[in-house]
Amino acid sequence: MSDVEPERVGPRLGVVNTSFMMGGALGLAVLASLAAARTDVLLSSGAGSLVALNGGYHVAFAVGAGFAAAAALLGAALLRAGAPAPTQERVSVTSCERATPGATSRR
């Protein structure tokens, strides 16, 4: 959030929160559908109901692990930890520094 000018913190947090909600809903929909599809396949091939159910959940957990691993890869490749943004100067010399003394340690 410190990449963003103070007046844009609200929209930026809103956007990230929307991403969370959307990601959660989308992920649940996709993974639950995958699990149900896999369970149906296993049931029709003669597996027991518990085994089929568990097989469906395994697919969902495995794909979920893939999502988390992709998030780790993306973060490692693209997130710049501690790199000052062009707007950083503006943030530190305007409202932030005066409002919160702790903000001076950001540079």
Added chain:
Amino acid sequence: MYAIVNGNEAGWRSVQTIGLLATAGALLVIFLGIEARVRAPLMPLGLFRQRNVATANVVGVLWAAAMFAWFFISALYLQLVLGYEPAAGRPRLPAVQPDHGRLLARPFRQDGHAFRHQGAAQPRDCCCAAAGLALFALAPVDGSFVAHVLPGMTLLGLGAGMAFNPCCCSPP
């Protein structure tokens, strides 16, 4: 969302599924078109020009897609496969406790140091969560709590809890 949830029943190539997905896509394009033109947009698209903001959004979607689905599906696993009673909350404590412990231990801070530290640790935390999910993907039908549920849940609680802050607050 409706298209995906009902995709299995209606069929992935059905008119309903394809029509709903196409409509959603068209609405998204119209929304972005309007946001790019109006003077005071609800969602300033310029935010996404900052690489960290754009990346944090995509990471947040992936993180939430994995975690929110896990909450739901792991409860189904505990209840329907392992036979726990529906209201059983105790088996989930290992995930909850580190999760909130981490959030309390590293509260939302305004100075850049915490963000910097968390941003650097984000890949490690997401890997931790991925490992927990992978353990759940191996859990057998007759799994025991200590051997098959506890390790994955602890890894998920730690990893997901720690990865949440850098996604949500965006590292500098």
